[in-house]
Amino acid sequence: MAEVRAEMVANVWKVLVSEGDTVEDGDTLVILESMKMEIPVITEDDGVVVQLKVAEGDVVQEGDLIAVIE
Amino acid sequence: MVERSKGVHDVFESVLVANRGEIARRIIRTVQRMGLRAVAVYSEADADLPFVKEADEAILLGPANPAQSYLDAGKVLEAARASGAQAVHPGYGFFSENAEFARAVIGAGLVWIGPSPESIEQMGDKINARNLMEVAGVPVAAGTREPVTDVEKAVAAAAEIGYPVMVKTAGGGGGIGMGVAHDEAGLAKAFETAARAAARFGGNGEGPAILLERYIERARHVEVQILGLADGTVVALGERDCSVQRRHQKVVEETPSPGISPELRERMLAAAVRAGEAVGYRGAGTVECLVDADKQDFVFLEMNTRLQVEHPVTELVTGIDLVEQQLRIAAGEKTDVAAAVNGHAIEFRVYAEDPKRFFPGPGKIDVWSEPSGEGVRVDSGYAEGTTVTPFYDPLMAKLCVFGQTRAEALDRAREAVAAFRIEGPKNNLPFCAELLENPEFATGDYDTGLVARMRS
Numbered sequence: 196m197a198e199v200r201a202e203m204v205a206n207v208w209k210v211l212v213s214e215g216d217t218v219e220d221g222d223t224l225v226i227l228e229s230m231k232m233e234i235p236v237i238t239e240d241d242g243v244v245v246q247l248k249v250a251e252g253d254v255v256q257e258g259d260l261i262a263v264i265e
Numbered sequence: 266m267v268e269r270s271k272g273v274h275d276v277f278e279s280v281l282v283a284n285r286g287e288i289a290r291r292i293i294r295t296v297q298r299m300g301l302r303a304v305a306v307y308s309e310a311d312a313d314l315p316f317v318k319e320a321d322e323a324i325l326l327g328p329a330n331p332a333q334s335y336l337d338a339g340k341v342l343e344a345a346r347a348s349g350a351q352a353v354h355p356g357y358g359f360f361s362e363n364a365e366f367a368r369a370v371i372g373a374g375l376v377w378i379g380p381s382p383e384s385i386e387q388m389g390d391k392i393n394a395r396n397l398m399e400v401a402g403v404p405v406a407a408g409t410r411e412p413v414t415d416v417e418k419a420v421a422a423a424a425e426i427g428y429p430v431m432v433k434t435a436g437g438g439g440g441i442g443m444g445v446a447h448d449e450a451g452l453a454k455a456f457e458t459a460a461r462a463a464a465r466f467g468g469n470g471e472g473p474a475i476l477l478e479r480y481i482e483r484a485r486h487v488e489v490q491i492l493g494l495a496d497g498t499v500v501a502l503g504e505r506d507c508s509v510q511r512r513h514q515k516v517v518e519e520t521p522s523p524g525i526s527p528e529l530r531e532r533m534l535a536a537a538v539r540a541g542e543a544v545g546y547r548g549a550g551t552v553e554c555l556v557d558a559d560k561q562d563f564v565f566l567e568m569n570t571r572l573q574v575e576h577p578v579t580e581l582v583t584g585i586d587l588v589e590q591q592l593r594i595a596a597g598e599k600t601d602v603a604a605a606v607n608g609h610a611i612e613f614r615v616y617a618e619d620p621k622r623f624f625p626g627p628g629k630i631d632v633w634s635e636p637s638g639e640g641v642r643v644d645s646g647y648a649e650g651t652t653v654t655p656f657y658d659p660l661m662a663k664l665c666v667f668g669q670t671r672a673e674a675l676d677r678a679r680e681a682v683a684a685f686r687i688e689g690p691k692n693n694l695p696f697c698a699e700l701l702e703n704p705e706f707a708t709g710d711y712d713t714g715l716v717a718r719m720r721s
Contacts, residue, residue, distance in 0.1 A: 204627045204655045229625035229655040230617065231441075232512075254655070 197240040199262045201255040205229035210251050212262070216244045225249060225260050240264045276596035277351035277376050279304060282320070283341050284356030286646030287662060288574070289316035292354050295588040297321070301512075306341060307333035310654045314646060321680035322348050327655040333360050338366050342373055344361040352376035352595065358658070360666060361571035362389055378595045380493070380570045384544045388568040391435050398565045401543035403536045406555065406564040419456045420645040424479050429482070434454055434463040435474035445480050464632075484710045485524045485556040486510065487563070489537035490579045492549055492587075492602055495594050499541035501534040502583050504607045505575055509700065511623045511716045516576035516690030516693070517700065520582055522556075523671060523709025525673050529561050548586050549576070549593050572616070574660070577644060581610035581667040606664055609669045609674040613682065613697045616659040617690040620699070621720070626691025627653040636684035640667040640677045643685075647686055653690045661692065671709065675701065 205227035211225050219241045227243040247264035248257060279302035282289045294317060296303040305320030310329035317323045325342040326334035334340065336359060345353060353370045355378070364382035371377050379385070388394045392412055399405050407426050412435050413419045423430045423446065432455040433443045441501040442462025446453035460473035490502040496515060506522035507515045525533070537552035551573045553566040576587050583606055593600050619626050633649040645662035647653060653661060666681055668674030682697045703719060705711040 201626055205625070206655060229627065230659040231656065232623065232625055232659075 197238070197242070197264045198247075198260055199236060199237070199238060199264065201227065201259045203229055203234070203241055203256060203257050205234060205254060205255055207249045207251055207253040210249065212244050212246070212247065214244050214247045217240060218242065218244060218264060225254065227255065236261055238262075239262050247256075268413050268538050270312070271597050271599075273280075273299065273301070273593055273596040273598055277597075278302060279321075279350045280342070280354050280378070280592070281306065281348060282316075282354050283335070283360055284354075284358070285311050285657065286314065286324055286551075287314065287316075287337060287644045287660060288356040288646075290319060290574070290646060291644045292316075292588050294588055295383055295392055296449070296592070299589060299592065301592075302350075304344070304350045306335070306344045310349050310391065313651050315648050315651075319501045324348060330656065331656070338369055339405070342369060343376060343402075345370075345373065350375070351537055352590070353512050354378040355571065357571050357574055362569070362621050364389065374663045376595050378459035378548070378591050380544075380546055380548050380550060385570045386544055387544050389436065390620055391433070391567050394568055395476075395565065397543060397567075398540055403540050403543075403552075403565045404563060406478045406566075409476055409712065410519045412458075412474035413477060414475070416453050416456050418516055419452055419475065419477060420451070423449070423452050426477060426479050428683065429480040431478045431480040433476050433478075434459050435476045436463065440510070442515045446680060474700075480558050481555050481564075483558045483714070484508075485522065485558050485712050486515075486553065486566075487522050487533065487535055487556045488527060488551045488553040488569075488573070490495075490549070490576070490587075491537050491541045492545065492572070493546035493594070494602065495547070495597050495599050497545070499538045499546055500602050500604050501537045502579050502585065502602070502604055504530060504533060505573075505578055507575060508711055508713045509706070509715055510713050515575065516614050516616070516716065517612065517697070518578055518611070519671075519674075520578045521606065521609065521701075524711070525556060529556070529563065533563055536563075540565070546570075548635065549573075549591050557678050558710075574663070575612050577642060577663060577665045578610040578612045581642065582606045582608050582664060587648075591693075597677060601602075608667055608669050609667060611674050612692075613664040614660055615662040615664055615687070616693045617653040617661050618659050618693055619635070619691045620693045620696035623693070623696075625659055627655045627659075628690035629653075630687065630689040632686055632688035634684075634686040635662070636664070636681040638677075638681075640674070641665070641681050642667070660688070661690070675707070 208228040209226040293303040305323040360366040364385040446452035509517035
């Protein structure tokens with residue numbers, strides 16, 4: 196199981212996966228936006244998205260859980 | 266009998282500043298020094314910032330999201346009406362290059378502090394601007410004369426121009442969506458990135474308008490500050506070298522440029538004046554050029570029809586307050602401007618970002634202590650106890666230094682960067698210190714690839 200967390204305070208601009216989706220190392224899960232910059236959040240593991248904790252428009256803090264890949 | 270020239274106070278007594286952060290604060294300072302009343306507008310996220318407190322009156326626009334505050338034309342115009350402001354200064358970004366907003370301001374009977382909506386339109390479309398400049402005798406890079414709307418057309422155009430090509434959006438700015446392609450595969454990727462940016466930041470629903478231009482490998486980004494005076498003459502106030510960039514966005518600017526010969530400078534300044542004259546330009550504007558460092562030649566890149574972020578370095582070497590000139594020119598006042606340049610000035614953009622990867626790092630400011638002393642100017646938008654939020658660009662402050670020579674300016678920069686204390690948000694002061702020790706930067710022999718080389 197791998198947890199994907201936010202590296203900075205940001206707005207969730209796009210959510211590209213849903214719970215239950217199969218993902219591979221390098222896939223973009225969500226795109227955050229902070230200070231006019233798009234920051235893709237990428238999984239470093241292969242697996243299934245078992246938890247997705249954010250929705251488009253949410254504000255995440257540094258360290259917040261975005262998704263769990265199993 | 267000599268006719269008395271119209272003065273600012275005959276035309277307006279109060280100015281609404283339609284912007285935020287450091288630039289709002291900097292404009293408010295000049296407005297108040299001239300004996301005019303400054304009206305600030307702000308979003309909920311910015312309520313505690315210095316520019317709100319320092320204005321004579323401040324009006325809340327709405328939530329943090331720019332579309333509901335700084336970019337809501339109706340709210341900004343209503344704030345002007347409610348406060349009795351008689352003029353509107355847009356700063357940079359937001360509405361500064363929006364011809365429609367400029368027209369709405371003028372239509373409401375207010376003075377627009379900027380060039381005419383027609384000038385903004387002519388220069389806002391980069392392809393149109395490029396074609397216009399070519400006619401005016403300003404050198405332009407080989408590139409597309411019409412917007413490219415799909416990858417196939419881009420590939421055909423690139424084959425004609427020759428690789429490498431620069432891919433950018435026709436309407437965008439600030440480096441957003443820009444990319445370099447060295448071959449067809451790279452072009453497909455760069456086109457997609459630019460198209461996405463075009464759709465996101467002001468798409469018109471007719472497919473992406475993309476511009477391709479021949480890319481110069483060892484390029485310096487050098488721009489000329491121009492001022493279109495009320496009597497119609499256009500003057501050039503020296504150049505600024507903005508080659509220190511990350512993600513095609515400027516980090517450090519200096520004047521004079523250490524990378525151009527006096528002969529090239531003369532040609533560039535003359536071309537910038539022609540560019541301004543070609544559109545009957547009024548007020549402060551910037552003609553951005555790419556300089557081929559090896560060939561000592563230049564091409565027109567684009568014209569920014571507004572005050573530039575890095576305008577302070579020009580102010581430091583000319584002694585001219587560009588905001589004051591903007592206000593006087595907008596009022597129709599005849600001003601005398603001496604274009605003489607003295608000394609050397611460097612600006613460091615202090616961003617809320619990590620100094621290694623340059624990723625955003627907003628947060629609450631626990632410690633904020635600015636350097637001061639001879640030859641040091643700091644334009645900041647924040648103060649201790651305030652918060653840098655993720656809603657706007659990462660610029661916290663501009664640290665500017667002046668010296669009689671470049672060497673003296675660099676010495677002062679090293680001291681000032683070391684003395685600047687910021688705790689809380691991530692910041693790029695360590696990068697600034699690193700840059701000052703970099704041999705390429707120290708000698709002045711650098712180009713737009715410098716930051717990428719420092720991080721490779």
